[in-house]
Each structure stands twice: as structure tokens, then as C-alpha cells.
Amino acid sequence: MLTERQRLILAAIIQDYAKTGKAVGSKSLLEQLGLAVSSATVRNEMASLEEQGLLQKEHTSSGRVPSQRGYRYYVDKLMRRRQLSEAVHQSLERVFSRNFQQIDDLVQQMVTEMANLTGYTVIALKPESVDTRLSGFRLVPVDGQQIMAIIVTNDGQVTSQSFRLPEGMDVHGLDDMVRYINQTLVNQPIVDVLRTLSGDLPLKMERTIRTPVAFLQLFGDVLARSIRDKVFVGGRLNLMDFTVDTNLQEVKQLYQLLDAPTAMRHVVGNANDGVLVQIGDENGNSLLSPYSLVSATYRVPQHGVGAVAILGPTSMMYADMVELVDVYRTALSQQLLEYYR
The missing domain is CATH 3.30.390.60 (Heat-inducible transcription repressor hrca homolog; domain 3)
Known part of the structure; x- marks a missing residue:
């Protein structure tokens, strides 16, 4: 059980590390949070969080970075949903106000737009072809x-x-x-x-x-x-920006995984209509263990279930990605429902 101050410190470290990619020290935390305590007190709190497995030291710095367990705690207990930014509203307008002849065109436009917006790799699956005629x-x-x-x-x-x-x-x-x-x-x-x-x-x-x-x-x-299932991928090359291992064989295998519909339907899972956040080893695939996957399924009545997912580093801005996946899967579902009508 974390104290309120420890919760503030953990959330601040996760958010700061996502923005800068650098280990966070007690001095910067003290300035950022405006806590009426000493730097030594903040260091003690960070040490306690480390003992609980929520933070870990980085070899090149005296500061701390989040652990996989720390990210999980943050997503489950500290993360707050955010309002959509103007950039997201404009992005939605660009994708869903266009006329399209084929559903494939719409889905591909969507994943490309989301990838440009986030800098990550975006994956989508159309509803399974249960009633295609x-x-x-x-x-x-x-x-x-x-x-x-x-x-x-x-x-x-x-x-x-x-x-x-x-x-x-x-x-x-x-x-x-x-x-x-x-x-x-x-x-x-x-x-x-x-x-x-x-x-x-x-x-x-x-x-x-x-x-x-x-x-x-x-x-x-x-x-x-x-009617063959197909994976739509946006931002394939973005993957290279946050790949921690430069093993080209593993990167090649990861790209092959992204193009495999059956495998991707299994990977994105099912969050009972919510947004699912899988971090590191939780992805259930060694190729995805260095990354986080934020995904959600969507349903089009009489036509099946599709999915939208963002693949990025474990240091991603989770609240933003959860909101983005949620709003895009909802918009896509509504657009497809209108199309089939």
C-alpha cells in the first residue's frame, strides 16, 4: 500500500520519463511537485518504491526509472483519463470526414493518421467477415x-x-x-x-x-x-525509433508477427469492451516483451468484431494512448455501421 506522497512521486516519475527518456532524480521531483519536504525525504521515498519493485536504478544515472511493475501499478491505480486534445479532434476530422469507396481505404487511413499522431506503430483489424456477401x-x-x-x-x-x-x-x-x-x-x-x-x-x-x-x-x-483476414499497419518504420534491441532477425520476426491476422487477434486480447493495456511480458509473446500494447475491440452488429491497437515503448504516455484507442475504435465502429446500413 503506497502513501499519497509515494503515489505522487511514482506518477511524476512515470510521466517525466515518458517525456524525456531520462532517469528522474530527487531534485527535479522536488521542484516539479512542490513538496514541503527535503530532497533526502524524496530520496527515501524513491528508495522505498524501489524496494517494492516499482522503480529501478539506471546504470548511468543516480536517478530512477519505472519498472514493469511500476507501470502496471500506474495504469491500474494512478492513471486518469484525459480530455482529447485539439490535435486529436483535427485528426478524427481528417479521417472520418472523407468519402471512401472501400472499408480497407478507411481503415488504412485511420492507422496511418494515428501513427503520425503518436509516433508509434498502429494496428487494426476489420470485423471478421461473418456476413460479407x-x-x-x-x-x-x-x-x-x-x-x-x-x-x-x-x-x-x-x-x-x-x-x-x-x-x-x-x-x-x-x-x-x-x-x-x-x-x-x-x-x-x-x-x-x-x-x-x-x-x-x-x-x-x-x-x-x-x-x-x-x-x-x-x-x-x-x-x-x-474475405481473408488482413492486418492494417500504420507507422511500420516508427517501430525502429523505439526498438531497444537492434537484432535485425528479431525485428524481421516482429514485422512478420504484425502481418499475421490470427496471431494479432490473439495478441490484442479482449478487455470486455474496455481498453486493454499489456506491458512487457504481459503481451504473452517474447517478440513483444520490450514493448507495451494498448488495444481495444469494437463490434459492428451482424458483421463481427475488429480491433485497434497501439504498439509502443513501455515508457509511452498511457493515459493519452488509452484515450486515443478508445475514441478511434468508437468512431470506426460507428462509421462502419453507417456504411453497412
């Missing part, structure tokens, strides 16, 4: 026998893939198949369409349409890609 399918001639298959889903996502027709086959020879797909499969959930493709549809089409059944496999592949 097929809106349209078409084939576009490119050059000679080269054709592009284009699939549009109801969330505005456009997925395409080019392929080459067998010699002697014209793209118009596939018109009946494209027409059949658009007449029978449009507006169905993608997962149902994929189930249909793996069932007896190819056999039914062979009876009525003279076209290679192998082409349905291509259609299925492009369709599956249209």
Missing part, C-alpha cells in the same frame, strides 16, 4: 488470352486476379457462366457461396453451360481471398 462478378479482357476476374462484395471490397485462357477459347465463351453466377449467387453470404462451389454446383453447371469446371475453382479462389 457477393455483390457482383465480372471478367475483363486484358490482352490477348489474358483475362482479369473481378469480385465485388457488399463492404465495397474489390478483389481481382488475372489468368490466361486456353488457346482457342474466347472470353465470351464464359459469358453464360458469369451470367449464371450473377443471377444465382449474388447477395448470398460468401461462406455460403463457397459451400455451394464445393457442393454439386459444378455438376449442375456442366449440364447447362459448356465451360471448363476448372474455372469455378479460380472463381472460388478469388472469392476466398475477398
Whole structure:
């Protein structure tokens, strides 16, 4: 149990260290807090906090820096929510007042804006594609026998893939198949369409349409890609500004982790609709142990759960990051809900 003075000192050290990156000494604390005590008293309090594992000494200085346990205590018991700054209001306006054609564009704009605002790395996941539907399918001639298959889903996502027709086959020879797909499969959930493709549809089409059944496999592949989970990352290079270990192999592995949707959904966890702060080893992954992750999930009814997270140093300004993640995930959820309506 900390005294009120110890709580003031711990909070001041954490906030000061986040701003300067330098160990904090008793003299600067005394000036900052205006305590009516001696410098020796402040040193004794700092020593007590160190004994409790909340502070630690830095080798190059007589001052103290926060420990992982100290950060945890601060986040759980000392941190106060802050009002949004004007810079954040302007940032929200830049992101959410723009027109966008695809959800991917909006989410990527958001993580890029947040990364520019914080100087950290920002990660986002769209809601899982539980109700994404097929809106349209078409084939576009490119050059000679080269054709592009284009699939549009109801969330505005456009997925395409080019392929080459067998010699002697014209793209118009596939018109009946494209027409059949658009007449029978449009507006169905993608997962149902994929189930249909793996069932007896190819056999039914062979009876009525003279076209290679192998082409349905291509259609299925492009369709599956249209709902594949994806991680949106902003400020990738910012990671190098606060990476404590210059081991290039570990940095490479960390970048690979950030691009893995399944792994990132596991890492961001679930704070029961609140904002989750994971510090150091709490991240549950050795690659993330030098960092802190501030994350929150958001829900879009009938469409699933997404997530927004900020990855930064353990010395980040936690109150600011918690507020930022919270306001952005709320704004994104509302924007997506309006879009789907």
C-alpha cells in the first residue's frame, strides 16, 4: 500500500520519463511537485518504491526509472483519463470526414493518421467477415488470352486476379457462366457461396453451360481471398525509433508477427469492451516483451468484431494512448455501421 506522497512521486516519475527518456532524480521531483519536504525525504521515498519493485536504478544515472511493475501499478491505480486534445479532434476530422469507396481505404487511413499522431506503430483489424456477401462478378479482357476476374462484395471490397485462357477459347465463351453466377449467387453470404462451389454446383453447371469446371475453382479462389483476414499497419518504420534491441532477425520476426491476422487477434486480447493495456511480458509473446500494447475491440452488429491497437515503448504516455484507442475504435465502429446500413 503506497502513501499519497509515494503515489505522487511514482506518477511524476512515470510521466517525466515518458517525456524525456531520462532517469528522474530527487531534485527535479522536488521542484516539479512542490513538496514541503527535503530532497533526502524524496530520496527515501524513491528508495522505498524501489524496494517494492516499482522503480529501478539506471546504470548511468543516480536517478530512477519505472519498472514493469511500476507501470502496471500506474495504469491500474494512478492513471486518469484525459480530455482529447485539439490535435486529436483535427485528426478524427481528417479521417472520418472523407468519402471512401472501400472499408480497407478507411481503415488504412485511420492507422496511418494515428501513427503520425503518436509516433508509434498502429494496428487494426476489420470485423471478421461473418456476413460479407457477393455483390457482383465480372471478367475483363486484358490482352490477348489474358483475362482479369473481378469480385465485388457488399463492404465495397474489390478483389481481382488475372489468368490466361486456353488457346482457342474466347472470353465470351464464359459469358453464360458469369451470367449464371450473377443471377444465382449474388447477395448470398460468401461462406455460403463457397459451400455451394464445393457442393454439386459444378455438376449442375456442366449440364447447362459448356465451360471448363476448372474455372469455378479460380472463381472460388478469388472469392476466398475477398474475405481473408488482413492486418492494417500504420507507422511500420516508427517501430525502429523505439526498438531497444537492434537484432535485425528479431525485428524481421516482429514485422512478420504484425502481418499475421490470427496471431494479432490473439495478441490484442479482449478487455470486455474496455481498453486493454499489456506491458512487457504481459503481451504473452517474447517478440513483444520490450514493448507495451494498448488495444481495444469494437463490434459492428451482424458483421463481427475488429480491433485497434497501439504498439509502443513501455515508457509511452498511457493515459493519452488509452484515450486515443478508445475514441478511434468508437468512431470506426460507428462509421462502419453507417456504411453497412
